[in-house]
Amino acid sequence: MATVKWCVIVNPQAGSVDDVAALQESLGRLDSFELKETRGPKDGTRLAKRAIEEGITHLAAAGGDGTLNEVLNGAVGCLDSVTIAVLPLGTGNDFARSVGMPADHNEAIEILAAGQTRHVDVLRLRNRDLSRLFLNTSAGGFITKAGQKLTTELKDWLGSVAFFVAAAQSLPEMEEYQLRVKFDQDEFQEFGAYNLVVANGRTMGGGIPIAPAAKLDDGLMDIVIVPAIPLPKLAVVIPQILVGMHPGGGDVIMRQARRMVVTSQPNFHLNVDGEVIGEAPALFDVMEKALRVVVNPDAEEAFV
Numbered sequence: 001m002a003t004v005k006w007c008v009i010v011n012p013q014a015g016s017v018d019d020v021a022a023l024q025e026s027l028g029r030l031d032s033f034e035l036k037e038t039r040g041p042k043d044g045t046r047l048a049k050r051a052i053e054e055g056i057t058h059l060a061a062a063g064g065d066g067t068l069n070e071v072l073n074g075a076v077g078c079l080d081s082v083t084i085a086v087l088p089l090g091t092g093n094d095f096a097r098s099v100g101m102p103a104d105h106n107e108a109i110e111i112l113a114a115g116q117t118r119h120v121d122v123l124r125l126r127n128r129d130l131s132r133l134f135l136n137t138s139a140g141g142f143i144t145k146a147g148q149k150l151t152t153e154l155k156d157w158l159g160s161v162a163f164f165v166a167a168a169q170s171l172p173e174m175e176e177y178q179l180r181v182k183f184d185q186d187e188f189q190e191f192g193a194y195n196l197v198v199a200n201g202r203t204m205g206g207g208i209p210i211a212p213a214a215k216l217d218d219g220l221m222d223i224v225i226v227p228a229i230p231l232p233k234l235a236v237v238i239p240q241i242l243v244g245m246h247p248g249g250g251d252v253i254m255r256q257a258r259r260m261v262v263t264s265q266p267n268f269h270l271n272v273d274g275e276v277i278g279e280a281p282a283l284f285d286v287m288e289k290a291l292r293v294v295v296n297p298d299a300e301e302a303f304v
Contacts, residue, residue: 003031003032004032004058005031005033005034005058006027006030006033006056006060007051007056007058008027008033008034008035008060008087009044009048009051009060009061009062009071010023010035010038010062010067010089011038011062011064011066011067011089011090012038013038014064014067020035023062023105026105026109027109029109029110030109030113031113036051038067043070044063044067044069044071044074045070045071045073045074046074048070048071048073048074049074052074052078052082057082057083058082058085059083059084060084060086060087060112060294061084061085061086061087062086062087062089062105063089064090064092064274065090065095065096065273065274066273066274067090068086068095068096068135068273069133069134069274069275071084072122072133073132073133079122079287079290079291080290082291083117083292084293084294085101085293085294086099086101086293087101087105087112088101088108089105092205093206094137094201094202094203094205094206094207095135095201095273097201097202097207098136098202098203098216098299098302099118099294100295100296100297100298100299100302101294101295101296102296111295111296114297115294116294116295117294118216118293118295119289119290120135120200120216120292120293121200121219121289121290122135122290122291123138123200123285123286124286125138125277125282125284126284127270127282127283130277132272132277132278133287135201135273135291135293136199136204137198137200137210138198138270138271138272138273139197139270139271140195140262140264140268140269140270140280141177141194141195141196141226141268142174142175142194142195142226174194174231175266176192176193176228177192177194177196177228177264177266177268178191178264180262181196181223181225181262183255183257184257184258184260188261191225191253192228193225193226193227193228193253194228194234195224196224196226196262197210197211198222198223198284199211199214199221199222199224200216200221200222201216201302202214208242211224211254212244212246215303217288217303219258219288220257220258220286221256221258221286222254222255222256223253223260224246224254225255226252226253227251227252233251237251258285259283259284259286260284260285261282261283261284262280262281262282263281264281267279267280
């Protein structure tokens with residue numbers, strides 16, 4: 001069997017990266033690797049792109065969902081010729097959760113070395129200014145405001161609980177948005193809403209099961225809209241969402257689609273995998289089974 005060389009791109013600021021040297025020693029169980037450290041925003045994209053130009057086809061993102069997203073976007077244009085893995089060293093690690101990569105980096109490296117892969121869908125967000133790929137979620141509205149309060153200090157202090165604290169801090173800024181949404185070839189529909197989530201993976205915010213039935217390889221995005229219901233009812237609905245028991249009856253709107261167009265009044269910011277990148281109007285679409293990723297063989301429920 002040919003030797004596989006990995007380019008491991010590590011974010012030294014990720015939540016559980018205490019010692020890059022210790023991580024490098026653990027990576028020694030791989031056949032061949034080189035370790036690259038990010039120094040600032042977009043460095044993961046730059047390093048991934050350079051590795052591919054140098055002929056490396058196996059990329060590992062050692063960090064959180066944001067690091068993984070940067071590495072993914074460094075592979076734009078050559079998704080069909082690379083394999084990507086995630087070593088979950090962040091605080092959220094939501095995509096890693098879907099593919100069954102354990103938080104213990106030694107166990108995750110064992111799975112990386114074993115090299116079992118699956119093809120997964122890649123979602124794409126485009127607006128007038130940009131095109132950005134993502135593997136887990138994009139969101140607009142209340143969740144985006146909460147994410148903007150999610151400081152590095154808060155994440156370091158509270159870990160995955162930090163998102164709930166940030167959400168509580170954002171409640172006074174709750175705002176209703178008038179959405180116009182077009183699913184696939186349907187006519188535009190209008191919703192008064194607090195929040196919109198477009199999901200490929202099942203969880204966000206460090207384990208919140210925002211799209212509990214989502215599959216990574218079904219060719220569909222799962223869309224979750226929290227409509228502008230009265231606040232007393234919202235106080236009942238939110239705990240149900242937090243445990244993955246989304247209520248029916250219009251209290252939460254759930255759809256699947258291959259393509260979605262959304263506009264908003266007032267306009268809202270959109271994030272991908274936790275990073276705010278632009279605004280609506282936006283077009284989302286699915287690139288079906290476009291990427292090969294390393295998975296835990298036990299992570300069957302995330303796939304069709």
